[in-house]
Amino acid sequence: MTIRTFLVENGLYQPIDASFLLDQVEDGRITFDAYCPECKSSSTFKRTIAEVKDRVVPISLAGNSPTSRSKRVAGFMPVTMICSRTVAHIIRFEVELSNGKLVKYGQSPSYADILIGSLGTDLKELDKPAQRELVKALRLYSSDAAIGGFVYLRRIFENLISRTKIAHEAEHGLIDGYDALRMKGRIQVLAPSLPALVAENAAVWDILSAGVHELAEADCRRYFPFVQSAIAQILEREAHIRRAREQADTTRKALQAILSEVNGVASPPHDADD
Numbered sequence: 001m002t003i004r005t006f007l008v009e010n011g012l013y014q015p016i017d018a019s020f021l022l023d024q025v026e027d028g029r030i031t032f033d034a035y036c037p038e039c040k041s042s043s044t045f046k047r048t049i050a051e052v053k054d055r056v057v058p059i060s061l062a063g064n065s066p067t068s069r070s071k072r073v074a075g076f077m078p079v080t081m082i083c084s085r086t087v088a089h090i091i092r093f094e095v096e097l098s099n100g101k102l103v104k105y106g107q108s109p110s111y112a113d114i115l116i117g118s119l120g121t122d123l124k125e126l127d128k129p130a131q132r133e134l135v136k137a138l139r140l141y142s143s144d145a146a147i148g149g150f151v152y153l154r155r156i157f158e159n160l161i162s163r164t165k166i167a168h169e170a171e172h173g174l175i176d177g178y179d180a181l182r183m184k185g186r187i188q189v190l191a192p193s194l195p196a197l198v199a200e201n202a203a204v205w206d207i208l209s210a211g212v213h214e215l216a217e218a219d220c221r222r223y224f225p226f227v228q229s230a231i232a233q234i235l236e237r238e239a240h241i242r243r244a245r246e247q248a249d250t251t252r253k254a255l256q257a258i259l260s261e262v263n264g265v266a267s268p269p270h271d272a273d274d
């Protein structure tokens with residue numbers, strides 16, 4: 001586990017046997033990349049110098065010598081990370097060392113807010129109910145409820161596949177036996193209308209056909225970022241197609257306007273008088 005995973009991505013209140021991170025959490029220099037919800041883009045965060053040099057020595061049950069870190073078994077440790085673009089952009093963490101284990105019991109902004117912010121315009125490409133579901137999915141996933149989050153994410157993905165099917169059939173004709181197919185099969189037949197990442201990894205999508213009782217927390221945690229990225233790519237593809245249509249529409253209207261102008265000049269009503 002990296003310091004970034006522990007601080008940014010791990011859920012709250014879970015004791016982690018991560019004594020190898022203790023020195024870093026306690027007063028070490030920390031740098032990591034993360035999405036900055038204020039900058040609205042990825043940024044590098046660095047720990048405040050004050051914490052690195054002058055931090056309050058944690059309460060120690062095994063002697064207060066600042067040099068006897070290995071003997072420390074308890075203490076509260078704030079970690080304040082500052083965005084390299086603007087010092088006012090801060091991510092705060094509160095970490096406790098308890099019985100040799102590290103527990104994160106505070107984080108602001110939350111991992112869910114960082115994830116939701118990182119979606120940017122992708123989120124707006126979804127209809128309102130799907131936007132709410134995606135936010136729920138991210139909040140559950142970031143709170144160590146990966147199965148719950150994954151179920152919401154799966155619903156959004158399935159709806160996008162249904163939308164793709166309607167667009168695909170409008171262009172290529174009806175697909176026989178579509179309803180009987182599992183997700184993997186559906187993705188295979190819709191491949192020409194899906195982003196490469198989705199179409200090329202059809203085997204992964206079998207997990208999307210599994211019943212809720214068959215899902216394992218670890219599998220859902222592993223697949224969640226992949227499904228989230230697939231949703232983003234489908235939305236980007238849809239947005240790209242829509243923009244291309246709008247552009248074609250604008251060009252056609254401009255051409256029509258020019259043509260009617262040219263026709264109007266070629267045969268104005270008063271021509272006969274000349």
Ligand SMILES: [Zn+2]
Nearest residue numbers: 036039083089
């Ligand atoms: Zn920032």
